Amino acid sequence: MTSEYRSKKGRIFSGVQPTGNLHLGNYLGAIRNWVRLQEDYQCLYCVVDLHAITVFQNPGELLQNTREVTASLIAAGVDPENSVLFNQSQVAAHAELAWVFCCISRLGWLNRMTQFKEKAGKNRENASVGLYAYPNLMAADILVYKATHVPVGEDQKQHLELTRDIAQKFNSDYGTDFFPLTEPLIYGGATRVMSLRDGTRKMSKSEPSDASRINMIDDADLIAKKIRKAKTDPLPLPDTVDGLKDRPEADNLITIFASLADLSREDTCARFGGQPFSAFKADLVDLAVDRLTPIADEMRRLLADPGTIDKVLKDGAEKARALSAPILNDVYDIVGLLRS
Numbered sequence: 001m002t003s004e005y006r007s008k009k010g011r012i013f014s015g016v017q018p019t020g021n022l023h024l025g026n027y028l029g030a031i032r033n034w035v036r037l038q039e040d041y042q043c044l045y046c047v048v049d050l051h052a053i054t055v056f057q058n059p060g061e062l063l064q065n066t067r068e069v070t071a072s073l074i075a076a077g078v079d080p081e082n083s084v085l086f087n088q089s090q091v092a093a094h095a096e097l098a099w100v101f102c103c104i105s106r107l108g109w110l111n112r113m114t115q116f117k118e119k120a121g122k123n124r125e126n127a128s129v130g131l132y133a134y135p136n137l138m139a140a141d142i143l144v145y146k147a148t149h150v151p152v153g154e155d156q157k158q159h160l161e162l163t164r165d166i167a168q169k170f171n172s173d174y175g176t177d178f179f180p181l182t183e184p185l186i187y188g189g190a191t192r193v194m195s196l197r198d199g200t201r202k203m204s205k206s207e208p209s210d211a212s213r214i215n216m217i218d219d220a221d222l223i224a225k226k227i228r229k230a231k232t233d234p235l236p237l238p239d240t241v242d243g244l245k246d247r248p249e250a251d252n253l254i255t256i257f258a259s260l261a262d263l264s265r266e267d268t269c270a271r272f273g274g275q276p277f278s279a280f281k282a283d284l285v286d287l288a289v290d291r292l293t294p295i296a297d298e299m300r301r302l303l304a305d306p307g308t309i310d311k312v313l314k315d316g317a318e319k320a321r322a323l324s325a326p327i328l329n330d331v332y333d334i335v336g337l338l339r340s
Ligand code: AMP
Pocket: 015, 016, 017, 025, 026, 027, 028, 029, 030, 031, 151, 152, 153, 154, 155, 156, 190, 191, 192, 193, 194, 202, 203, 204, 205
């Protein structure tokens, strides 16, 4: 890579699954930080299609979702000229290193992963082996580039701790300091955006009710409708953050407002304290429409030309292969795998 990359502070890797539209939680918890980090770090951003198939995906929908997620990342400000933007399956080194990590990682570690427990539900015996081994592939995504920092939402913290455990065990088993201990970057005030229908549940692509989330592709009318219908409680808004205790829906809406406006939660409470939800929601609609609809418009424009999106991913994959190949080679050497 060029000297411009070497002058940056470190290397960032992050990923998002192409399992549906991106929503406000993805945006505020992760993507917005990805965009801002591009200035200071060499960034690799990956649409993790191999992670998506740990749960069955309709092939046509998977293709379409891969393009849509790529378009929303670009529309949100990920710059494919400055960052490496690609989809995971085009860079075989991820899956190859994941196998090595399947041999490093321990059953006991994976058994503790809460995301597996949530996704597998009661019928654990029927979950795919891929869903269980998912965190090993995630560790490979990151470490195949020796990434130093990983910006994600709160829900990925445990997977990043596992990534460090894998790096540490690899280093100690083979008597090396080859892999860095990656630092999570979880910040920005809205690291866990909750459902609009239930303030105790995470906003998620997999939630059946579309009214529970604001999708990045939603138009102004739909955003307004969802915010107006968002669950609240009967009290006026509190004027301090302490007053949000035990009021999960108020807490979530205040957090969303603060984050979209780049304000603190304290200042947001001070501004709306004593007001009814109806007045606050009207301001939240204006703010959300103002911040999100330009991204949706740009996304629609990009999606009209899928060839260009595919080209971005192809070029990104080429750069990613060039960065990962020497690292994977070194791993094979360290492990003692003969390369002739
Ligand atoms: P996923 O859609 O699960 O691939 O997540 C992509 C990124 O968005 C990850 O960094 C997640 O931690 C983040 N994320 C997903 N849902 C939320 C949420 N409700 N609040 C904050 N961050 C989230």
